[in-house]
Amino acid sequence: MAEEPLIVARGLVKRFGEFTAVDGIDVSVERGEAFGFLGPNGAGKSSTMRMISCVSPPTAGELRILGMDPVRDGVAIRGRLGVCPQLGNLDTDLSVFENLTTYARYFGLSRAEARRRATELLEFVQLADRAKGKVEPLSGGMKQRLTIARALVNDPEIVLLDEPTTGLDPQARHLLWERLYQLKRQGVTLVLTTHYMDEAEQLCDRLVVMDGGRIVAEGSPRELIDRYSTPEVVELRFAGGAEVAVKLDGVGERVDALPDRVLVYARDGDAAVAEVHRRGLSPSSVLVRRSTLEDVFLHLTGRTLVD
Amino acid sequence: MMTVMAAGRALRRNLPGGVSAGRVGAVLNRNVGALRSGPAYWLVLLSGFFEPLLYLLSIGVGVGALVGTVPVGGRPVDYAVFVAPAMLAVSAMSGALAETTFNVFFKFKYAKTYDAVLATPVRPVEIALGELMWALVRCLFYTVLFLVVMVVLGLTSVGGALAAFPATALVGVAFGATGMAISTFLRGWQDFDLLTTGQFTLFLFSGTFSPVQDYPVVFEVIVTLTPLYHAVELVRGLAVGPVGWTLLVHAAYLVVMAVAGLWVAARRIGKLLLV
Amino acid sequence: MAHSTVAVLERHLTLYRRLFWASAMSSFLLPVLFLVSIGLGVGGYVGDLGGVSYLQWIVPGVMAATAFQMAVGETTYPVLGDFKWTRGYHAMRATPVRIGDMVAGQVLFMVVRVLPQTAVFLAIVVLFGGLRSWWSVVTPLVCAAVVVASALPVMGVSARIDNDGYFALLFRFVMIPMTLFAGVFFPVAQLPLVAQWLAWVSPLWHGVELCRAATLGVAPPWPIWAHALCLVAWTVAGGWFAMRGFARRLAV
Ligand SMILES: Nc1ncnc2c1ncn2[C@@H]1O[C@H](COP(=O)(O)OP(=O)(O)OP(=O)(O)O)[C@@H](O)[C@H]1O
Numbered sequence: 001m002a003e004e005p006l007i008v009a010r011g012l013v014k015r016f017g018e019f020t021a022v023d024g025i026d027v028s029v030e031r032g033e034a035f036g037f038l039g040p041n042g043a044g045k046s047s048t049m050r051m052i053s054c055v056s057p058p059t060a061g062e063l064r065i066l067g068m069d070p071v072r073d074g075v076a077i078r079g080r081l082g083v084c085p086q087l088g089n090l091d092t093d094l095s096v097f098e099n100l101t102t103y104a105r106y107f108g109l110s111r112a113e114a115r116r117r118a119t120e121l122l123e124f125v126q127l128a129d130r131a132k133g134k135v136e137p138l139s140g141g142m143k144q145r146l147t148i149a150r151a152l153v154n155d156p157e158i159v160l161l162d163e164p165t166t167g168l169d170p171q172a173r174h175l176l177w178e179r180l181y182q183l184k185r186q187g188v189t190l191v192l193t194t195h196y197m198d199e200a201e202q203l204c205d206r207l208v209v210m211d212g213g214r215i216v217a218e219g220s221p222r223e224l225i226d227r228y229s230t231p232e233v234v235e236l237r238f239a240g241g242a243e244v245a246v247k248l249d250g251v252g253e254r255v256d257a258l259p260d261r262v263l264v265y266a267r268d269g270d271a272a273v274a275e276v277h278r279r280g281l282s283p284s285s286v287l288v289r290r291s292t293l294e295d296v297f298l299h300l301t302g303r304t305l306v307d
Numbered sequence: 308m309m310t311v312m313a314a315g316r317a318l319r320r321n322l323p324g325g326v327s328a329g330r331v332g333a334v335l336n337r338n339v340g341a342l343r344s345g346p347a348y349w350l351v352l353l354s355g356f357f358e359p360l361l362y363l364l365s366i367g368v369g370v371g372a373l374v375g376t377v378p379v380g381g382r383p384v385d386y387a388v389f390v391a392p393a394m395l396a397v398s399a400m401s402g403a404l405a406e407t408t409f410n411v412f413f414k415f416k417y418a419k420t421y422d423a424v425l426a427t428p429v430r431p432v433e434i435a436l437g438e439l440m441w442a443l444v445r446c447l448f449y450t451v452l453f454l455v456v457m458v459v460l461g462l463t464s465v466g467g468a469l470a471a472f473p474a475t476a477l478v479g480v481a482f483g484a485t486g487m488a489i490s491t492f493l494r495g496w497q498d499f500d501l502l503t504t505g506q507f508t509l510f511l512f513s514g515t516f517s518p519v520q521d522y523p524v525v526f527e528v529i530v531t532l533t534p535l536y537h538a539v540e541l542v543r544g545l546a547v548g549p550v551g552w553t554l555l556v557h558a559a560y561l562v563v564m565a566v567a568g569l570w571v572a573a574r575r576i577g578k579l580l581l582v
Numbered sequence: 583m584a585h586s587t588v589a590v591l592e593r594h595l596t597l598y599r600r601l602f603w604a605s606a607m608s609s610f611l612l613p614v615l616f617l618v619s620i621g622l623g624v625g626g627y628v629g630d631l632g633g634v635s636y637l638q639w640i641v642p643g644v645m646a647a648t649a650f651q652m653a654v655g656e657t658t659y660p661v662l663g664d665f666k667w668t669r670g671y672h673a674m675r676a677t678p679v680r681i682g683d684m685v686a687g688q689v690l691f692m693v694v695r696v697l698p699q700t701a702v703f704l705a706i707v708v709l710f711g712g713l714r715s716w717w718s719v720v721t722p723l724v725c726a727a728v729v730v731a732s733a734l735p736v737m738g739v740s741a742r743i744d745n746d747g748y749f750a751l752l753f754r755f756v757m758i759p760m761t762l763f764a765g766v767f768f769p770v771a772q773l774p775l776v777a778q779w780l781a782w783v784s785p786l787w788h789g790v791e792l793c794r795a796a797t798l799g800v801a802p803p804w805p806i807w808a809h810a811l812c813l814v815a816w817t818v819a820g821g822w823f824a825m826r827g828f829a830r831r832l833a834v
């Protein structure tokens with residue numbers, strides 16, 4: 001019999017008073033997987049992550065983590081999780097190194113073990129030279145890396161990362177991604193949320209798209225693109241605005257008019273462009289590209305992701 | 308795997324109610340670590356000792372020179388001898404309160420320290436206990452120094468000081484626990500004005516500067532319901548006398564206060580952060 | 583008066599409107615509690631001092647000390663905060679407001695506060711029979727002078743530090759000792775000589791003695807001009823110290 005998934009949610013609900021933030025979601029995450037929650041602001045990603053980290057009791061539905069109940073066995077589960085929250089909560093009264101050792105003690109690691117782990121992890125996130133320094137002057141990316149190091153201090157089986165790269169410059173993001181790959185290769189299960197399509201495509205084996213507290217699609221990035229989009233997309237801009245969209249009816253498989261541009265979904269982009277010109281339209285710019293998760297998202301929610 | 312084993316070891320050293328001594332110690336350990344953050348915390352810590360001492364010198368000794376003696380248990384004593392144990396109780400109270408109101412509130416609301424801690428196996432009640440123990444450390448640091456000063460100035464005997472010392476620990480725990488419970492209800496810094504005013508009112512009217520028997524009767528009854536009064540009476544009874552059964556009533560009041568405060572604090576931390 | 587100074591004053595008054603009730607506690611309630619506890623409670627054992635009741639003796643002291651504490655309170659966290667956290671002075675700096683306006687406007691704000699505050703205190707203590715002379719009506723002005731003389735040097739300190747932990751030192755080693763030993767609760771003549779000297783130097787002692795002379799209707803220990811001169815000296819030196827501190831901090 002196969003091992004029970006590390007995380008199983010059935011009809012999971014989270015309400016704050018009257019407001020329903022998470023509205024009956026089903027999720028299961030297998031060992032060794034990198035699993036993503038994708039969605040716009042307020043979709044309910046963080047609320048879900050907090051329930052999985054056992055710091056927020058579910059309002060309804062079933063949730064099992066590592067085969068245990070998060071409310072009853074919270075202590076035991078948290079001992080095997082690593083959490084990297086959306087809003088940084090590093091301890092500014094402590095040095096970089098002490099942030100890790102102090103946190104390690106909460107998991108019951110011995111002092112010597114805590115120091116050993118801290119040294120190792122600062123090396124891993126390339127902050128060894130800042131070990132003695134304070135937390136405050138670190139850059140956003142460094143703080144984020146330190147938070148990830150802190151989440152790894154107890155050698156967790158599952159690492160939960162809520163928007164790990166938001167606000168980072170491209171170089172810092174790539175460094176972080178590279179570290180996360182490494183963890184994945186070591187067999188650590190990753191669960192992350194993101195607004196970034198490229199991040200989801202790069203990191204996730206499987207993901208769900210959330211909107212308004214519900215899951216609107218699920219699959220691997222490739223599957224989602226195949227299912228909800230066409231292989232190619234043509235982006236057209238017109239000098240006079242997007243009103244011309246009606247004249248594009250029937251070009252490609254689907255046409256989406258956005259405020260600033262028109263998207264034409266097509267199996268063959270170049271053929272679609274040719275058709276546009278044949279209809280006597282002259283867009284001010286034309287771009288043919290491969291379809292991405294962004295298009296999937298747009299199709300599913302009718303909204304762009306990063307707005 | 309190492310981690311799981313270490314956690315298991317810590318779990319086995321359980322206190323009643325599934326409280327782990329190791330995790331309480333880890334919360335305490337964080338505060339010890341923060342001591343190294345720079346001189347600012349040390350300055351605040353050290354200087355806090357002087358406030359009750361200055362009052363002792365000004366009102367106890369300075370105004371005391373104008374007063375002469377006051378009756379304690381029917382026996383006239385020097386005014387400074389009367390005021391000193393009260394200031395000792397005050398320093399126990401304010402040492403513990405400073406830690407569990409100001410600092411706990413800051414960590415709770417602004418630094419988000421406990422959000423991070425609660426993502427680990429540490430439980431709310433363990434946070435409350437760890438912070439309370441730290442408050443007790445600060446409280447005892449003040450009261451030991453203060454007792455030394457009292458003995459040096461001849462305001463109590465060595466025996467009196469030794470008897471009063473454990474009582475100051477009880478005072479610290481009672482006020483520390485209550486302060487922590489209160490700080491979970493504060494909305495923002497503006498509420499500290501209220502808290503400070505309340506604390507200062509207790510300071511002025513708990514039989515600290517004149518015997519409560521002098522107060523109008525209604526007033527006296529109200530005062531006997533408030534916590535600092537019991538702390539002052541307990542500490543004064545042990546340091547100056549007279550020792551009697553009523554001291555047990557004062558001690559019982561403080562024990563109830565400590566337990567209730569801790570219970571409320573642990574529940575509130577869990578309720579507010581685990582949403 | 584310069585328009586910019588008034589603009590700064592208005593800014594502080596606007597902020598104060600929101601904090602009025604919180605600060606009303608310390609401005610109005612605490613001094614009265616002090617009078618009841620020490621003046622009436624302990625006063626019962628003291629009896630008379632210099633021919634007047636102990637309560638009457640400490641009324642002017644508590645009055646001046648309250649003004650003094652307000653000045654220190656308003657020029658520590660709020661000043662550092664406007665440099666460091668809210669950066670209010672940096673915002674002013676980007677307008678025609680000059681350093682002098684910032685300092686003068688803020689001090690003016692405290693004066694505007696202390697005048698009615700002292701008047702209310704007088705009205706309350708008159709009910710306790712705490713005043714003995716019509717000269718009492720000048721005490722708001724004396725308290726205003728105490729505020730100016732103590733606020734300016736503290737502003738200079740706040741402009742020079744970066745860590746609010748140092749305020750704990752200022753409170754415990756300057757503000758509270760001054761309140762407790764500068765003739766508010768007992769005559770400074772009881773102090774050892776060195777401490778007497780310190781009291782004579784402090785702006786608060788001069789304020790206390792001038793207020794006491796007014797409420798009791800007697801002559802102060804030094805000639806009035808000598809007390810006044812000391813307060814003026816603190817004002818001038820403190821003003822210079824504060825202006826320089828502001829200028830340096832805002833220059834970078
Ligand atoms: N503690 C809370 N009390 C009340 N409402 C809350 C609370 N936490 C979250 N919400 C609400 O729940 C909804 C979902 O929030 P959540 O933080 O889960 O979104 P998210 O998908 O993580 O968004 P973002 O991308 O902005 O981080 C939001 O409308 C939010 O206002």
Ligand SMILES: [Mg+2]
Nearest residue numbers: 045046086162
């Ligand atoms: Mg979120």
